[in-house]
Structure formats: C-alpha cells, structure tokens
Amino acid sequence: MGVRHAREYSDILQELTEAVGLIEDCYLFFEMEESEWKALQPDEQYEVLEALADDVFYGLGEHQEITVGNGQVTYRPQLHRIDVFAGDTEHRSISLI
Numbered sequence: 001m002g003v004r005h006a007r008e009y010s011d012i013l014q015e016l017t018e019a020v021g022l023i024e025d026c027y028l029f030f031e032m033e034e035s036e037w038k039a040l041q042p043d044e045q046y047e048v049l050e051a052l053a054d055d056v057f058y059g060l061g062e063h064q065e066i067t068v069g070n071g072q073v074t075y076r077p078q079l080h081r082i083d084v085f086a087g088d089t090e091h092r093s094i095s096l097i
Contacts, residue, residue: 003061005080016053016057017053060082
C-alpha cells in the first residue's frame, strides 16, 4: 500500500525524525539499552533517530500504527498526516501534503 505523500520525502523524514526523538525511550525500537543510547554522541543519536523515522515511515505503509518505545506513531491516510504520541500525549503531527 505505502504511505501516500505529496511533500518532499526529505522534509517529512526530517520532521518525523524530530518527532520520534521526543519519545523518551525511542531507542527501544532498535532493542538498545538506555546505557547504549546515552553512550552515543548527539550526531550518532540523530543518525539512529533518522533510521528509526525511515523504518517507521515505510512500516506505516503496512501497519497504520507502530509502537516506538512507550510511544505510538499512527498513519491517518484520510487526514494525510502522521501523528506521533508518547503515552497519551500527542507530541507532533506531520503533514503529508
């Protein structure tokens, strides 16, 4: 199916990277320990977050909800957006158009 979008993928990826970075334990998606995450330099953490955002974006094409740590990323095709939640609190909405 895929995630339909009209915006540049690089712009969506940047916003999604920042949004998943707001999930406190996002590193659990890659089965990392907190100590491993904290040992990374900020630029290395950003690279991991970007890989996470990329994996999540393509995963949303098959599953409209993906768990990331204690958060949730939801694809809402009818609204042309991706919502990123941590617990019950919405952190960010990424427009796809």
